[in-house]
Amino acid sequence: MITLDTIRKRFGVLDVLQDVSLALRPGAVTALVGPNGSGKTTLIKIVLGLTRADHGTLHVDGRVADEAGAYRKAIGYMPQAAHFPSNLRVGDVLDLVRRLRPGEATDDDLGRAFAMDEISDKFVGTLSGGTRQKVNAVIAFLFRPAVLILDEPTAGLDPLAAKVLKDKIRAVRHEGRSVLVTSHILAELESLADDVAFLCDGRMRFAGPVADLLRRTGERSLEDAIAGLMRSERASHRSASTVSAAIQMPPWRAPEPEGAA
């Protein structure tokens, strides 16, 4: 549903993404994981068109992503933290998003499950963080896009709401749509993810089914496999840096003590 091909992005001297390629399968949940600062958010922003790639192509639902942004009809997005204008009512915000995307098929399941009717008269500024996150989730699932991109979706949600959301993600997968999820709670991804994309230092280190990753690393759980990958990544980094440090070191000998000869 989404195909990224050799995406490259630089911020100043920093290579944030280096030739990243990824394909999201329909009817599958892909977990995007990686250490902090590995480029996950930048990758998501490139898919959404918030950030432009320096190089590479992006296809969404068969369409080339273009400037006009019509391709975003195929995407529902749930950002990590939701901030809405505090003097708008919940109903105003949902209404605005609905009217920005006229003519699209809507899906009110999550709105009903999170009881949006009961809070639609409340001002966004008076909501708790968790309730705001519910509104955020409802907006992402308001339509029936082919692709859902969820950035830390359960952060701040109570266990019950988190379960409702995860059930919704499974339902969406069952309908043959694709989902891209990032989360730092790997155990949570374990129960959801079909595919894993592991990003580290701007490079895609692994992309494929969870089962393949487990087989390759010899681990039993996604959590262990990813932790192992991150550890080996760090270790290779350290040895690489010690090697380069050794090379850069000037030839140096300890001065021999006087009269030692």
Place this chain on the structure above:
Amino acid sequence: MNIVSLVLLAGLRDLSRNRWIVAYALCFLGIAEGLFWFGGTGPQVLLSLLNLVLLVLPLVALVFGTIHVYASREFVELLLAQPVPRRQLFAGLYLGLALPLAGAFVVGAGVPFVVHAHDGATLGGVAALLAAGVGLSLAFAAIATWIALRTDDRLKGVGIALGVWLASTVIYDGLVLGATAAFGDYPLERPLLALMLANPVDVARVLVLTQLDVSALMGYTGALFQHTFGTALGTGVAGATLVVWCVVPLALAGRRFLRRDF
């Protein structure tokens, strides 16, 4: 409804309930009403209010504007993720900031003149004051938007906004005065006219003063302006320049919005 008006409407709805905007309108209302209360006649009130407007309005538009653009950053990202062209989103967001600012000023400063319509303020004078205030609101809201879109560091952005305010209200007058004193032996008419048109606050001042019969109070540049252009042409030139002062920063801010990475 199209995208621009949807986003604009959300901005209007949000900011019309914003306590700072409400306080801002009430502040103008209180001061204008107070000036009438203490026995001022229409033209006197107009002139006193003008000096206040030229100082306060750019400050509020710049500081409130930059803070507002920073505060709506996440919401803007959410809107950008919808199938909506950036250009229309920008127009809606800018108008959703500038129109409430201008509206608060028009309501606050305008209502007392309607109530005291028989107190001798000419229609032209009041209209010029309101037009100048609206023009300044739109211009400085555009400058504030541009600053906030160019500077990722919020503290730095607000600092730049304050700097722009100081430069265009306090420092600029001092520079003009200094230049007049230093180069008094030379023909200064043209450079001074250019200097005056280069500052939106000065342009707004002259726009109102051309409509008031107070050439003695217009200062050096104002009198010069009156002398060069005459009343009708003077109002026209000042008005047109104020429009340019809205359009140019808006174009710069818009270009930044279209090109930047969020």
